[in-house]
Amino acid sequence: MNYRSDQKDIINYESGTMALPAVPGAGKTFILTHLAGKLILEGNTESGKILILSYMTSSCSNIKSRIIKFLEEKGINSTKDFEVMTIHSLAMKIIKEKPDVLNLSDEFKMIDSVLQASFIKQAIIDFRKRYTKEFDSFIDPNKKKNIKGAYDSIEDNLTRCMTSFIGEMKCKGISVDMLKDITKDIDYTDMMKLACDIYESYDLNLRKQGLVDYNDLLFMAYKLLKEDEDLRDKFQNRYAYIFEDECQDSNEIQGKILEILAQKHGNLVRVGDLNQSITGTFTSSDPRFFREFCKSADRIQKMFTAGRSSKEVIDLANYLVNWVREDHPVSSCRNALENQIVLTVPEGENPQNPINPKYGIASYIENSWEDSIRRFIQMVTLYKEKYPQKTIAALIPTGYMIGQIGERLQKMNIEYDELSDVSNEKLVTTKTLGKILDYISSPYDNEKFQIVLKDILINEQYDDSYKLYDFIKKCRLEDLLYPNEDLCIPDEIVELSVYKDFVSSLDLVRKFLEFPQLAIDRLILYIGEKLKFSREEKAMMEKIASDIRFLLISNPKWTLKDIAKELEESKNNKFNYFAKFVYELKGYEPTPGKITLSTLHKSKGLEWDCVFILGLTNLHFPVELTDKFMGECAYLKKEYSNPLALLRASLKKLLNEEDIKNPTIKAREETISERARLLYVAITRAKENLILIGHKENQELPSIYIKELKKFIESEKNRYVGC
Ligand SMILES: Nc1ncnc2c1ncn2[C@@H]1O[C@H](COP(=O)(O)OP(=O)(O)OP(=O)(O)O)[C@@H](O)[C@H]1O
Numbered sequence: 001m002n003y004r005s006d007q008k009d010i011i012n013y014e015s016g017t018m019a020l021p022a023v024p025g026a027g028k029t030f031i032l033t034h035l036a037g038k039l040i041l042e043g044n045t046e047s048g049k050i051l052i053l054s055y056m057t058s059s060c061s062n063i064k065s066r067i068i069k070f071l072e073e074k075g076i077n078s079t080k081d082f083e084v085m086t087i088h089s090l091a092m093k094i095i096k097e098k099p100d101v102l103n104l105s106d107e108f109k110m111i112d113s114v115l116q117a118s119f120i121k122q123a124i125i126d127f128r129k130r131y132t133k134e135f136d137s138f139i140d141p142n143k144k145k146n147i148k149g150a151y152d153s154i155e156d157n158l159t160r161c162m163t164s165f166i167g168e169m170k171c172k173g174i175s176v177d178m179l180k181d182i183t184k185d186i187d188y189t190d191m192m193k194l195a196c197d198i199y200e201s202y203d204l205n206l207r208k209q210g211l212v213d214y215n216d217l218l219f220m221a222y223k224l225l226k227e228d229e230d231l232r233d234k235f236q237n238r239y240a241y242i243f244e245d246e247c248q249d250s251n252e253i254q255g256k257i258l259e260i261l262a263q264k265h266g267n268l269v270r271v272g273d274l275n276q277s278i279t280g281t282f283t284s285s286d287p288r289f290f291r292e293f294c295k296s297a298d299r300i301q302k303m304f305t306a307g308r309s310s311k312e313v314i315d316l317a318n319y320l321v322n323w324v325r326e327d328h329p330v331s332s333c334r335n336a337l338e339n340q341i342v343l344t345v346p347e348g349e350n351p352q353n354p355i356n357p358k359y360g361i362a363s364y365i366e367n368s369w370e371d372s373i374r375r376f377i378q379m380v381t382l383y384k385e386k387y388p389q390k391t392i393a394a395l396i397p398t399g400y401m402i403g404q405i406g407e408r409l410q411k412m413n414i415e416y417d418e419l420s421d422v423s424n425e426k427l428v429t430t431k432t433l434g435k436i437l438d439y440i441s442s443p444y445d446n447e448k449f450q451i452v453l454k455d456i457l458i459n460e461q462y463d464d465s466y467k468l469y470d471f472i473k474k475c476r477l478e479d480l481l482y483p484n485e486d487l488c489i490p491d492e493i494v495e496l497s498v499y500k501d502f503v504s505s506l507d508l509v510r511k512f513l514e515f516p517q518l519a520i521d522r523l524i525l526y527i528g529e530k531l532k533f534s535r536e537e538k539a540m541m542e543k544i545a546s547d548i549r550f551l552l553i554s555n556p557k558w559t560l561k562d563i564a565k566e567l568e569e570s571k572n573n574k575f576n577y578f579a580k581f582v583y584e585l586k587g588y589e590p591t592p593g594k595i596t597l598s599t600l601h602k603s604k605g606l607e608w609d610c611v612f613i614l615g616l617t618n619l620h621f622p623v624e625l626t627d628k629f630m631g632e633c634a635y636l637k638k639e640y641s642n643p644l645a646l647l648r649a650s651l652k653k654l655l656n657e658e659d660i661k662n663p664t665i666k667a668r669e670e671t672i673s674e675r676a677r678l679l680y681v682a683i684t685r686a687k688e689n690l691i692l693i694g695h696k697e698n699q700e701l702p703s704i705y706i707k708e709l710k711k712f713i714e715s716e717k718n719r720y721v722g723c
Pocket residue numbers: 002003004007022023024025026027028029030031273307308350351604605606
């Protein structure tokens with residue numbers, strides 16, 4: 001293999017701690033997988049396996065298959081020497097060894113975020129009812145005219161904020177009792193008291209129902225490893241090497257777990273890019289931990305050369321870094337991006353940067369969001385026609401905006417994949433099930449029967465299907481499903497090419513109808529078994545069946561129709577949330593000619609030939625402290641407008657860690673910085689072409705970034721024309 005000069009020292013690693021700071025597209029995943037393969041090949045794993053941790057289930061599958069491929073090419077057909085998993089799967093593995101020590105039953109279950117949010121929201125509502133005067137003191141007096149609207153908005157905002165805050169406390173090891181103790185002298189007009197109350201109620205609910213959340217997992221695993229010598233020995237012996245990918249998004253507790261695991265062999269490799277740290281404002285992750293590791297590791301190997309993108313894209317990414325570092329109007333945000341200038345690959349090394357025949361970047365500022373959508377559709381249609389083999393993505397700030405573009409593409413019959421939490425592909429299983437249950441609830445409804453046939457059971461396209469449906473329309477369904485001797489199907493229908501499928505579909509429908517409806521969860525599993533579902537769809541079915549069993553306990557009056565409605569209609573229902581995890585198992589590989597619509601966050605780690613970035617406004621990419629900030633709640637008094645920032649600051653003060661004078665401003669600075677990095681991540685996904693689109697809409701203005709980058713793009717374009 002031809003390793004680049006900045007990769008050669010890394011591939012020769014044998015032991016010790018090593019930090020690998022790298023730029024986008026430098027080959028972080030590439031080198032980690034090759035290093036793992038090489039260590040296995042050279043017999044370094046005799047004393048223990050290699051454990052590789054990554055952030056998403058999808059990237060774990062990707063890493064695993066790359067190592068398998070590497071080994072297979074060298075004639076080794078075994079996976080026994082390495083394990084790839086997320087930190088949460090690792091924590092689960094540790095806890096499952098000794099759940100009793102943590103007072104957990106063997107059958108403990110994970111809470112999903114929908115139930116988590118409902119526990120927290122209910123606790124906030126209960127608090128508001130008990131301490132109405134104190135709760136009202138947080139509200140902006142000018143907004144009290146619409147008190148119902150104020151309560152709704154504040155409760156939603158506080159639910160998100162408390163979910164993050166409770167998570168952070170758990171990761172820091174702060175229990176309910178500890179929080180109660182440090183807040184004992186505070187009165188109920190302080191938001192910290194509310195936080196304490198909500199934490200207590202949430203924790204109680206978890207324990208009552210035998211549930212555990214993701215932050216509990218990390219803390220419990222750490223506690224077990226620290227306190228149980230046998231268990232610690234077992235895991236330390238199991239793994240001779242620990243590798244961590246995407247280390248810039250690590251949190252403190254995760255770092256501590258890895259430290260313990262690596263104590264015996266001392267082999268820890270952590271890879272990351274500080275400029276791609278994009279989750280700190282809403283999770284407990286902090287790039288500080290990777291920065292500290294870079295200082296303390298035995299070796300630090302920088303990978304600042306990258307072959308993914310064309311020189312133009314790299315120049316633009318570097319320009320953004322320089323502009324932020326030197327000219328950002330808020331001086332405290334000038335460190336948002338590290339001074340890591342991406343270098344193109346020297347001649348003769350791999351992989352060579354793509355070369356465009358013409359300057360490959362463009363930028364537009366439109367008069368409205370609608371105009372941006374139009375611009376995108378016009379350009380993407382032309383691009384697809386001209387380059388059918390290229391991969392294309394549109395990176396868009398919110399799931400809602402993705403939905404709007406998706407609808408337009410659908411109407412125009414343009415194929416696309418959606419990478420947001422709840423995309424259409426992920427909803428297919430719930431919708432399929434919803435349609436079947438809805439039909440079963442009214443088995444002689446001709447229209448519903450036809451929907452099941454058309455959308456689910458007969459999905460092959462036959463030219464003559466319409467004749468069959470015309471015939472069904474005129475029939476009584478009872479006669480079709482349970483025919484007596486008099487039923488005579490006309491020859492012209494029997495001769496249709498769709499007829500064979502129709503007969504087997506009738507057979508299947510009868511089986512569904514005859515299955516006892518008292519046990520809906522079993523009926524669902526039965527349907528899943530009869531339809532030829534993929535691995536992901538089957539997993540979804542199983543989860544839906546078990547959730548329904550659970551839901552029916554609290555809603556015993558629910559009918560089949562109610563369940564069908566829930567499955568079919570709501571984009572935010574419980575079942576769809578799980579879809580997000582199941583489908584992450586698959587990983588994502590862009591298909592040429594099919595557009596990927598993704599949020600900017602979900603684009604991390606991926607690459608496309610052509611990337612559009614839409615929604616570049618001051619709301620999504622704020623630059624000034626006076627911009628509007630999405631997480632702030634307009635119904636709260638100014639000093640409470642960002643409750644998460646306020647609570648984080650209060651906690652730091654109570655713990656004597658830091659006294660933050662203006663938490664809201666500090667939070668704005670952090671948001672501005674993180675958004676700059678998010679834009680950097682999005683830009684560096686492009687291999688050849690990049691199109692930036694900003695717009696104005698009501699009070700939203702084009703972001704300063706699009707204006708600044710546009711100036712650079714125009715001058716570069718002229719320079720290229722000159723060449
Ligand atoms: N020495 C090499 N020879 C051939 N291909 C390489 C080499 N180094 C890296 N690559 C290729 O460069 C591309 C980018 O690598 P990779 O996806 O590992 O980057 P990354 O650093 O993880 O990116 P990001 O930071 O954006 O997640 C991949 O297609 C990878 O196979």
